[in-house]
Amino acid sequence: MTVMGHSEERSAADPAGATDTSSLDGAVRPRRRRLFVKYATLFVAVVTVALLFSGVFDALSYYREHRRALVRIQREQATAAAGKISQFITEIEGQLGWTTQLPWSAGVFDQRRFDALRLLRQVPAVTELAQTDATGKERLRVSRIGMDVIDSGLDLSRESKLTETVARKVYYGPVYFRGESEPYMTLAVAGARRDAGVSIAEVNLKLIWDVVSQIKVGEGGHAYVVDWQGRLIAHPDISQVLRNIDVSQLPQVRTALSRGPRGDASQPDTLSQAKNLRGEIVLTASAPINPLGWHVFVELPISEAYAPLYAALYRLGLIVLAGLIFAALAGMFLARRMVGPIETLQLGAARIGAGDLSQRIAVKTGDELEALADQFNDMAGRLQESYADLETKVESRTAELERSVAELRALSEVTRAVNSTIDLQTVLSTILANAISLAGMESGGIYVVDPATRKLQLRAAHGITAEELALLRAQPDHERHLQRRLGKDNHARPFNVDIHLEPDTEVRALLYRIGILAPLTIPLHDPANGTLIGALVVNQQAPGQIPAETIELLQTFAAQSVLAIRNAHLFAEIEAKGRQLELASQHKSQFLANMSHELRTPLNAIIGLTEMLVSSAAHFGTEKASEPLRRVHRAGTHLLALINQVLDLSKIEAGKLDVAPERVHLASLLDDVLGTARQLAEQNNNSLSLRVPEKLGSLTVDPTRLRQILLNLLSNACKFTKQGEVTLSAGRVTTGARDWITFTVADTGIGMTAQQQERLFEDFSQADPSTARRYGGTGLGLAITRRLARMMGGDVKVASEPGKGSTFSVRLPAGAGGEEQAAEPAPHRMSGGAADP
């Protein structure tokens, strides 16, 4: 109890013990996170936004620049390529010009042929060269792949290439494909002098490949040339050209061609993204080749074009990412620096708040937080001081409370014992045990003054072995010794004895032996008159002053002991009185029985003799005295009935009347009863009728008593009804879960008032005192009837109004109990013999 109380106190005062720190941490951590995350997130967000903003800005501007650069480069490349191709043609043109220097004359022919052959050798693109004279006649034709033709006589003067050449000095023919494979162009140049004629060269454009393949556009890009019809003329992949492909369906080609064969040379078309011949997406730009009307296209695979852009974006992304990571780390570091002291502060405050007042918060930031921590520490210190004070108070108060609780508990136990049992021995043992345990004593006993001998006797002992008890009992001197101590003083105070200081007697030796060294005696006084009725003796381990509370406590128990002893005495008295009453009652019953018997014997003789004198009047010559004899007979009969009823009543009162149930066929019983009652009915000219439902069945009941009840009621009904009707009826009724048989006797007689009905079932009572005189009767019939009905588990009721007759109804249980007993009829009859009607 004490240990438990202490631990409760501890856990109440110090909930933030070592075991609770984990849960404390658990409660604190989420809050810490929130602040930390808030700070860190804010920092990261700020840096992220800045970084992303600058990153996106950089990326966008870089993208624009890169695109612009690409556009510029591709345009330049296209323009440069156009220039180179143009130069290629111009050079051929220039070479051709040399062949038309000399006028056609006889001596010059061989020279011109040689010049032509030399041209073929110097200009590989020219496969064939024809020369006409001023009249337009072909004078000479040399070829790389055929024999020279001299003075073929072909007249070309009407052909457009010649007329145009003459008109414009130079002629660029349309592109045509030899053998449907090799692109060729006719290039004609007129001599400076009119008589020098015209040189017409068939130029194999395949050789532009030499130019085109030299144009480098990035790593995977290239340039190609398309004529104004959309035919591919030159391409680094010569087989593309040799296939004689029409590329005018490519959107970039279509766009370029739509500007016309003489597109604006200074303004190459804008860079665009399109699919090339192989279906790859390329960045492409074109430039017209003047004066041919062709277009040169440069294209660069999109992947390559944007590769540096992507690389730069990738690098930028890496930098931004690195920046973000750095920002996150820095944010976390800063947030930790900021949140750390707050967290320490908060955790410390939480611990202080949870009761760990020895907690001191160590924050050394040198700022407001440290000041706050110091204030917390001060607060904790103050709290700790006041707590310590409070704790001692609570401790002492708790101890007091505990004691009170223990006392109350003991008292309640004692009280329970006092109230629940009248066995003095038990009560005193309980009181003694509680008193000793509560007072912190070892042993003790309760002595009670025997009311008869006025001597103290040891009635209860505690903490003493049976052997020691036997020793004590064998030494009655100690009782006498105690009685002497207590003396006759009705107002003796509790006293303490130090055995060491007592004279050396046998009693002292015995007490020593048992270990009773310092008995404390509390006299027990009857509060009514202050008489000493006993003593409570407890043994201290060592002699010494006994605290007042202990004495007070023990006096409480002493009071209980007094109560118990008084109860015991009172009970003994009551018991004695009860025994006397029972004896008196027995005597009364005996007397009644005897008297009845004694009265009935002569009365029977009187009735018998008067009957005889009336019925055999002739024989006895008493005709003249017959009327008085009848009166004597009637009075005797009445007296006998009265005596019988008094006898019955006394038997019932004495509990000596018993019922003997058996299975009874109701219809025949009722017939029988009705037969007996008919005589009564006829006396007052009443009609008597029976109402019984079919199959009323049988009932387990004492038939004699049932008959007595019914006859009582019927005789009453007949008695108070003149020339009326008396009806006996029976039936089964079910109320609640129980079955009943009801018997009803209804008459049309004088009836009763409500007040009369109240007293109806009392002994010796009639509805009106006067009725006895008018109708006769003992006034015991209904009292007996009710008692009998109740004995059989039933009851009787009345309903009546003055002048309107009365209805008495009896109900008896038709329950299973009766049915069971039906098989085994009445095992014993009442001891007092059969009840007479």
Place this chain on the structure above:
Amino acid sequence: MRRRDFIAALIGVVAAPSLARAQQSGKVARLGLLLPFPAVNSDFAQYFRGGMRELGWEEGKNWVFETRAYWRDLSAVPGCTEELIRAKVDIIIVVTLQVALAARPVAGDTPILVAVAGDPVRVGAAESLAHPGGTITGLATMSPELATRRVQQLREILPGATRLALLGEPGTPLMPLMLDAILPAARSLGFVVRVFDVRAPEGFKASFETMRQWSADAVIVLDSEMFWRNGPRLAAAATTVNMPMACGFREMTRAGCLFSYATNIREHFRRGATYVDKILKGVKPGDLPFEQPTRFELIINLKTARQLGVTIPDTLLTLADEVIE
């Protein structure tokens, strides 16, 4: 065929498969090389290798040769081709259209590259130059056209010559085409022409003897792989009868022929690599146009001219691309 070449070729043939197996992990292209003789280390093969190197291919690393020789026996070509097909070559490289046509029925879908094709359209190897359409593609030589020019050049060197002998290898698809071109040209220049056949180098001497008996003033050798390869022997035979000889390959001029006007077929082999490159990259041979030559070389052997006592006109010498002293 020199012994050293033969041994080298043999080593190449033996070594190539094992090398290929070693390179099996990556995709190694196998190039079937079908030659009259095992000549994997000949000049032309080296030119081809050079072309491949220029395009970024490394022999032994991502491509290997699978060489077969048909020993100048055309009937052996299908057999060799089958072997190459079984060796799972990606492409078959042959020198002439004659071999390509012989290999085509056996080769199935495997592309055939002709390094020196006379006139592929007229011999039925291609639908057109721009779109060959089949499995054969390659580089054309324009041999018939160039041959007419040779007649003219011969006429310039020998203005008084009247009898012109034409030496051809019967059975080559190019021979009739060349004759078709040369005969009218020669006649227009006042030549009396007679065609002489020879099927093997062993017959060279006899052929030239017959020409001398016919008192031919000059001979034009029709383009044939056999003549090309046996240039020195042919030149020696010509020298014995003191016969000026024009031919279609610069190698033959170097061997002693008087002059040649032709394409440089070494270039053919080098450019052949571009075809191999495209085909290996997935272009169908039928979509790869036959390339026609654009550069023609006039090579004159002055040494031979001096031996023959022939004077080369200055104009011709000036126009010559190479003069062998």
